[in-house]
Amino acid sequence: AKANRQGMYCFYEPKMDQSEEMRLAMELDLRQALAKDQLEVFYQPIAEISSGKTIGYEALVRWLHPVRGYISPAIFIPMAEEIGLITAIGEWVLRRACSDAANWSDTVSISVNVSTVQLKYGHIARTVEGALESSGLAPSRLILELTESALVGDNADTLKILTELKRFGVCLALDDFGTGYSSLSYLRNFPFDKVKIDKSFIDEINDNPDCLAIVEAIVRLCGILKMGTTAEGVETQAQLDLLASIGCELVQGYLIGRPMPLNAPSGPDRPHVSA
């Protein structure tokens, strides 16, 4: 028997589906991952196209499972959201990222992903305030990345939380832009400073004229709204050249650098390598 989210019990057939069994085992392991010190934060550089300089890093969590090796956050973050662990994991990542970044050059920013669940139920303002205080990081160097799915629901509540966060002096970025169902209204209704254009658009800009037109329009719109644009998932020089030609400000992707642990040869605490 397994408690579902409503706290009711559902009974599985004696011969449990193997993938279901695996998922349950993984959930059990995930509950202990924090205590067992199995989570790590990797950092991926974000570069300014005009100067080629790395101006910041995105913190991306990794789970080093003792048996299964590295498990992707695309798998365990949704799981953590479902079983009520995301608030603890998110706070741990935020604190780690802020204290790491406090040791870097004070022109370098740190972007941290905030889950929908954390935003709605996780006392995010208090958590951010605590992480800034204990790390001593200047608030202006912290960028919180929120996905469009975080903004669905009660607009008044969300706006209140985002406004509170803005009062600390942190930046807000709208992540995976273009993939939600109401992207433009989010720009109108919420106080974002930056937009990250989803990789799915960047993937096609060299082959699909419509895709390029959309990305170009996003960059122009954000320029008018005084918001910076970051293209995510940039993998080729051809993509970078095209993004430069349409005036995109920042790029992130394997072409610039992969996510890496803090002490990697060209990691965040080493002299910065330009793009």
Ligand code: C2E
């Ligand atoms: P995201 O926020 O869209 O992060 C970008 C993802 O794209 C990362 O995957 C990154 O490694 C990958 N990526 C970057 N450049 C390239 C590229 O050029 N090519 C390709 N193929 N991939 C690229 P990752 O690290 O596996 O994270 C997946 C997602 O998990 C993230 O997507 C984010 O939504 C979530 N996530 C990661 N860390 C955290 C965290 O600390 N908290 C929360 N709430 N979510 C997180």
Ligand code: CA
């Ligand atoms: Ca992100």
Ligand code: CA
């Ligand atoms: Ca993203």
Ligand code: CA
């Ligand atoms: Ca994405």
